[in-house]
Amino acid sequence: MIIAGILFLLGILIGLSYGYPAIVVASAALTVFFFPxxxxxxELGLFSIFVWVGYLLALQSGFLLGGYLATPDDEDE
Known part of the structure; x- marks a missing residue:
């Protein structure tokens, strides 16, 4: 749970600063790190696959939130 929270915050930072190639690299790095x-x-089993999916969802949902927060507001004229 703590790892998922950290990944969510990392996703927010990536969303605020970088584009989609950075989240693809981060997701691949997460996969390359945890599976080996x-x-x-x-410990690799069905439960580990669900944990991996949860980690990816946390990372990518943080990215979406960060991208939303980085989007400039439309000024009403």
């Missing part, structure tokens, strides 16, 4: 870790520790 789970394989080495012998």
């Amino acid at each position: 870790l789970w394989l080495i520790r012998g």
